Amino acid sequence: MKNNLYYPFVSLSDEDIFTEIKKEREDIGYYSLPYVDTSVIKSRLDNLDFKQKQIAIIGIGGSTLGTYAIYNFLKYNKQRNKTLKKELFFFESTDPINLNGTIAQLNLEDTLFIVISKSGTTIETISIFKYLSSIVKMNSQNLLVITEDDSKLNSFAAANGISTFEIPKNVGGRFSVLSNVGLVPLYLAGFDIDELLKGARKISTSFFEQNELYNQLLKKARTYYEYKDVYNINAIFSYSQLLEGFNKWYIQLWGESLGKIDANNTNQGLTPIGLLGPVDQHSFLQLIVEGKRDKTVTFIKIKDFKDDTKIAPITLEGLEDLDYINGLNFKELINLQADATIASVKEYKKDIPIDLIEIEEISEFEIGKLLFYYELLTSIVGKFLRINTYDQPGVEGGKIILKEMLKKKN
Template identity: 50%
Template sequence: MLHFEHKFDAKIGKRAEEKIEEVFKAMQKERDSGKIGYYDLPQNGFDLLKEVEDYKKKNSLLKENSIRDVVVIGIGGSSLGTKAVYELLKDQVKTKKRLYFLENVDPLDITRTLKKINKNKALFIVISKSGSTIETTSIFKYIMEKYKFSFKNKEDMKKFIAITDKGSALSMLADKNGIKQFNIPLNVGGRFSVLSAVGIVPLSLVDIDIKGVLKGAKEFVDSFFEEKENNLLDKAYFYSKSAKNFPINVMFTYSSLFNYFNQWYVQLWAESLGKINKFGENVGLTPIHLIGSVDQHSFLQLIIQGPKNKTVTIIKIEDFKKPVKVPKLSLDFLEKVDYINGHKFNKLINAECEATYETIVDENIPADCISLDKITAENIGSLILYYELLTSAVGQFLEINTYDQPGVEFGKIKLVKKFTK
């Protein structure tokens, strides 16, 4: 269960209702026309999950339980969403399997990560939508050589999975060499792909409750198109309408487990919304991610007393499902903090969360709160869809193409020239 509330007057300006209705219809059209595919991922995920279960039964290494380390080789949209879900839910499953990520081409990072992996118990998932991402293909080659894998050895090829667009170079390579592949629908962009094979395959291989994630996601997207999530459209309207006054959107999550979820949000928001609009103007909103209570001791100062150029969204977990308490222990000279004695840490972090929220509201900073009754697969699925739909809605209001990324291509061209000139 997710609960939403916002503490600002969303419907500023003229014709708010009318514009909100237009955007809702445009999003329906994106979905119904099949132009944008992420809306259907929760629905289609259940079939894909069956395909993954079948594959698990067919791959002898998985059947015999001789895989322990599942290693994703992928960057950006090919890893961030999976990392986010894994970090939030990994403590909830009893399994010896572990998920690792080879993401950056930083040689120190590659070395550090590979030290943790046992080659004999490892399975590698090479993920690239385009099929030729330079970081991913380079690390793939490095793994092939370091562990002396051969494309000609069928047993070696069982240790690889490819996830890519059908017909890409990586897809053809997989076909030719007998590597199992799963495809990403062509109408689903990288940063919206966590509920495609990109996330489902690795998460399922390490026993995360991906069915629950899909269920929560489906419930939320259905609810949205049944017009039961008007709060989302109101917020998107307000964010786009007041983008000049509030160009920065802070997500302040009160749990350390949201670290990678926050980073996923940052990618989704920044890359989708930072665009040149149809009038040739540079538009977009800048995301910031914070963790409470830690960042109360730092960034909060800037929110409260710095320029009033930020909106803040608090994410709160009602019940952490952990009974750990502050003991009834009075420390010499520290009697003034005895007020916390006997209370759960759960209560302390939530009291801090509420205190921050109230302080921000007192300062007339546009703030809203999303509360999760607990951290469950279903709730995380819903929250993923909430943010994807919010991004699409803001993109519609800003009159931009939410789904492309022309600006990141400039550097890629320069890169190739550095090696080929």
């Protein structure tokens, strides 16, 4: 009797996973990005000496989501402290109303355009670039290109004397925020890219030197893996509008990286959801608390907003019963709302897996930590699932079909 068994999913130890992640660093480029010397990037950009007050980033997905996450998190602090050198605008969608609405916000003659595409042939990006090129003259004085060094977009730039910054081939788009994709526009806008990378390095060091985050990340990733058939929806509940961009970035990172066919030809995947508190306390929280038990929840709080705006200590006729909130700082209110929500889930519904991430303050260092933490967590979960975390064949199929449809259309 012949009995062949194909069970590739032998339960792996934390040590096995750690060994594989360390080995992966030799080929997957995002692991090395926190250690990049930024002096070359800064020197080149300083020498180019762009004077424009606005920056328009043309790209989609991994080319824009990470940069937007950082910009959205920090821009109000930068504006308040008058350290924001240039305002960023994002052209991501082929929605014509959105496209022209964004254009209406720009002074086109005082805008630096940055086209970002790893492949250099992204349909959405090139379509928008073509349209903008038809209404404003672009040249070396108001245009930058960020792409792979052998892409068609790079060839266009070389033929027209346009400065280019490289995206390394071994850095995937959704893991590229700490490469030139994010560093170039953020530096031009006045952000401290060294602090951004320093935050990412802190996470990397803590994990790879097997300090505090080593056990935390492995335990969290193992929990997602071992309970994936029960809790297959992972919600991030961010208590600040400043984290709206981060939520969008996380959804792409988690969904596109982990939704794969594994080594046993089985469909795998964890579904990401991005929620904002307190807004979604009045919508999605009901589903979490009394809905189907298929969700984990990660709460994210900002410990110190460094803003002392208070609820006005006034009495409004008919609303006297709510005077107990008078004089309370809004930063205290939003964190108390987060604490109350966490308590309601944790204390009364003990079958919902939750965890809490606390961000110290609104800074480049802190957002750098958060971004790299989730990149690393994604890679570890991918190892447990026995998938290729870094490809996206499901997306590529749609691109091929679209290309054929467009050719037939013309």
